[in-house]
Amino acid sequence: xxxxxxxxxxxxxxxxxxxxxxxxxxxxxxxxxxxxxxxxxxxxxxxxxxxxxxxxxxxxxxxxxxxxxxxxxxxxxxxxxxxxxxxxxxxxxxxxxxxxxxxxxxxxxxxxxxxxxxxxxxxxxxxxxxxxxxxxxxxxxxxxxxxxxxxxxxx
Amino acid sequence: xxxxxxxxxxxxxxxxxxxxxxxxxxxxxxxxxxxxxxxxxxxxxxxxxxxxxxxxxxxxxxxxxxxxxxxxxxxxxxxxxxxxxxxxxxxxxxxxxxxxxxxxxxxxxxxxxxxxxxxxxxxxxxxxxxxxxxxxxxxxxxxxxxxxxxxxxxx
Amino acid sequence: xxxxxxxxxxxxxxxxxxxxxxxxxxxxxxxxxxxxxxxxxxxxxxxxxxxxxxxxxxxxxxxxxxxxxxxxxxxxxxxxxxxxxxxxxxxxxxxxxxxxxxxxxxxxxxxxxxxxxxxxxxxxxxxxxxxxxxxxxxxxxxxxxxxxxxxxxxx
Numbered sequence: 001x002x003x004x005x006x007x008x009x010x011x012x013x014x015x016x017x018x019x020x021x022x023x024x025x026x027x028x029x030x031x032x033x034x035x036x037x038x039x040x041x042x043x044x045x046x047x048x049x050x051x052x053x054x055x056x057x058x059x060x061x062x063x064x065x066x067x068x069x070x071x072x073x074x075x076x077x078x079x080x081x082x083x084x085x086x087x088x089x090x091x092x093x094x095x096x097x098x099x100x101x102x103x104x105x106x107x108x109x110x111x112x113x114x115x116x117x118x119x120x121x122x123x124x125x126x127x128x129x130x131x132x133x134x135x136x137x138x139x140x141x142x143x144x145x146x147x148x149x150x151x152x153x154x155x
Numbered sequence: 156x157x158x159x160x161x162x163x164x165x166x167x168x169x170x171x172x173x174x175x176x177x178x179x180x181x182x183x184x185x186x187x188x189x190x191x192x193x194x195x196x197x198x199x200x201x202x203x204x205x206x207x208x209x210x211x212x213x214x215x216x217x218x219x220x221x222x223x224x225x226x227x228x229x230x231x232x233x234x235x236x237x238x239x240x241x242x243x244x245x246x247x248x249x250x251x252x253x254x255x256x257x258x259x260x261x262x263x264x265x266x267x268x269x270x271x272x273x274x275x276x277x278x279x280x281x282x283x284x285x286x287x288x289x290x291x292x293x294x295x296x297x298x299x300x301x302x303x304x305x306x307x308x309x310x
Numbered sequence: 311x312x313x314x315x316x317x318x319x320x321x322x323x324x325x326x327x328x329x330x331x332x333x334x335x336x337x338x339x340x341x342x343x344x345x346x347x348x349x350x351x352x353x354x355x356x357x358x359x360x361x362x363x364x365x366x367x368x369x370x371x372x373x374x375x376x377x378x379x380x381x382x383x384x385x386x387x388x389x390x391x392x393x394x395x396x397x398x399x400x401x402x403x404x405x406x407x408x409x410x411x412x413x414x415x416x417x418x419x420x421x422x423x424x425x426x427x428x429x430x431x432x433x434x435x436x437x438x439x440x441x442x443x444x445x446x447x448x449x450x451x452x453x454x455x456x457x458x459x460x461x462x463x464x465x
Contacts, residue, residue, distance in 0.1 A: 001166060003158055003313055011311060014397035018411060021432075043235065080353065080453045082430040084396045084415055086239045087169035101173060105239055105262060107415060107430045113456025115427050117270050120237040120262045122176075143235045146268025156321060158313055198390065241394045242324035256328060260394055260417060272425050275392040275417045277331075298390045301423025 002090075005129075009090045009100045012133040013123070017083035017104075020154055025070065028154055029063035032135045033128050038063060040140040040155060043121065054142075063154075070153065080109040081118065081153055093126065097136060100125040106155060119147045119155060157245075160284075164245045164255045167288040168278070172238035172259075175309055180225065183309055184218035188283050192292040193218060195310060197300045198276065209297075218309075225308060235264040236273065236308055248281065252291060255280040261310060274302045274310060312400075315439075319400045319410045322443040323433070327393035327414075330464055335380060338464055339373035342445045343438050348373060350450040350465060353431065364452075373464075380463060390419040391428065391463055403436065407446060410435040416465060429457045429465060 012031070019027045032038065039053035057063050088102040101124055108118035119142055126137040140155045167186070174182045187193065194208035212218050243257040256279055263273035274297055281292040295310045322341070329337045342348065349363035367373050398412040411434055418428035429452055436447040450465045 001159070001162055003162055004311070006162055006166075007311055007313055007316055011316075011399070014399050017397050017413065018399060021413065082413055082415065082453055084239055084241075084394055084413055086241055086394075086396055087172050089166070089169050089173060103172065103176065103237055103239055105237065105260070105415070107427055107453070109430065109453040113454045115430060115454055117262055117272060117427060120264065120270060143237055143262070143264040144268045144270055156314070156317055158317055161317055161321075239394055239396075241396055242327050244321070244324050244328060258327065258331065258392055258394055260392065260415070272417055272427060275419065275425060298392055298417070298419040299423045299425055 005098065006088070006090050008129075008133055009098065009127060010088050012127060012135075013085050013088065013100070013102060013125075017085055021081055021083055023153075025067045025153065028067060029060040030134075032060055032063060032138070035059050036063075036135050037137040038135070038140075038154075039138075040142065042142045042145045044145055046141055053139075066154070079111065082107045082109065083155075085123070096129050098127050098129065100127055104155070118152075119144070121155075160253065161243070161245050163284075163288055164253065164282060165243050167282060167290075168240050168243065168255070168257060168280075172240055176235070176237055178308075180222045180308060183222060184215040185289075187215055187218060187290045187293070190214050191218075191290050193290070193295075193309075194293075195295040195297065197297045199300055201296055208294075221309070234266065237262045237264065238310075240278070251284050253282050253284065255282055259310070273307075274299070276310075315408065316398070316400050318439075318443055319408065319437060320398050322437060322445075323395050323398065323410070323412060323435075326445075327395055331390070331392055333463075335377045335463060338377060339370040340444075342370055342373060342448070345369050346373075346445050347447040348445070348450075348464075349448075350452065352452045352455045354455055356451055363449075376464070389421065392417045392419065393465075395433070406439050408437050408439065410437055414465070428462075429454070431465075 016031050038057045040055040041053040084105045086103050090098050090100050093099045103122055106119045107115055109115045121142040124139040125135055128134050128136045171186050193212045195210040196208040239260045241258050243255055245253050245255050248254045261274045262270055264270045276297040279294040280290055283289050283291045326341050348367045350365040351363040394415045396413050400408050400410050403409045416429045417425055419425045431452040434449040435445055438444050438446045
């Protein structure tokens with residue numbers, strides 16, 4: 001096991017979720033390479049080979065558009081999120097690229113103070129190594145199809 | 156602190172929960188040595204020194220039997236699980252063996268899409284070191300006695 | 311990244327939450343330096359710059375008083391807690407001191423066996439390095455103001 005690599009990947013994931021939970025959404029696209037891919041799908045869809053993700057973006061520009069849309073919808077202030085990430089498995093893929101699989105749970109805290117488990121699932125990531133690690137691809141595989149992600153912040 | 160050892164233990168725990176959450180139950184016995192012990196108990200029972208665990212196995216063969224029973228019961232497809240593991244403390248025990256204590260939470264996602272916290276507790280593990288780390292003993296200490304583990308996948 | 315430092319901080323956080331979840335509250339003050347500060351506040355209060363934390367202590371003596379009060383109130387045995395901590399970011403601050411930011415979720419398990427997400431949020435820690443790492447300051451930033459922390463064990 002490459003200790004430094006393992007911790008570099010865990011560090012990227014940690015910075016990623018803190019940016020989301022702190023409402024620093026404008027930083028979100030910078031966690032991806034310029035033509036990075038982001039999609040949200042469900043375990044059910046992935047298992048059946050269904051091609052259509054719930055959300056799909058394949059460039060930073062699309063991610064920025066999504067942030068703008070969320071800011072415009074102006075619903076974010078009514079809720080908070082808290083990500084927990086664990087069980088990060090790292091393996092080398094191509095030169096300068098690793099795959100990482102991890103588990104996540106997201107709690108949503110409503111304006112009223114009520115909290116609930118909002119979503120759980122796996123991150124399937126391809127990470128480009130460098131001075132700064134960035135996602136080449138991030139696939140969010142939700143355990144449940146009953147997650148309303150349309151107006152949600154990124155996961 | 157032995158950095159490589161810490162990460163080796165965390166890696167074992169990560170591979171273990173991913174196998175369970177991915178429904179690769181047939182791989183579960185291989186995380187134990189041939190005469191490995193697995194039991195599920197509750198904090199209440201452990202605190203009172205009550206000897207009877209909820210579930211007990213002391214060989215890979217018994218673990219395989221349990222997997223067969225679960226497959227036969229055919230209820231697994233109706234639900235998913237997602238494990239989160241954190242706060243892993245490692246200490247050396249006997250030669251070639253470490254003890255590890257960690258916290259876990261398991262979310263259960265029903266066929267309907269509903270999610271809920273299913274179980275929480277501690278793993279008390281004895282791990283045999285080697286080329287591949289394996290559990291000599293894994294004690295799952297549930298926080299609550301109100302967990303229906305009879306038909307559940309392993310925790 | 312300083313691998314040993316990262317794991318030393320994660321180890322401190324792990325020992326801290328295991329002490330709480332194991333009901334070893336008397337050990338809690340020892341995780342702080344003699345004049346260590348502990349406070350619980352909410353994200354809302356922190357964002358508005360409101361000075362008043364929900365709970366405040368600035369010495370081990372005050373922490374010990376709180377433990378005594380909790381033991382006297384004698385309500386702890388009716389409930390259990392389980393902390394999950396993830397996404398630990400460490401950065402050097404002053405000489406011999408690091409800042410650490412992490413995410414947590416706490417499940418509460420009632421005497422009846424019911425479990426629920428009790429609290430979530432961030433730990434903002436200042437940690438004094440040494441033979442034993444200790445908290446100079448630990449700020450618990452709750453995501454929700456609707457958490458009844460008065461009679462709760464420390465978070």
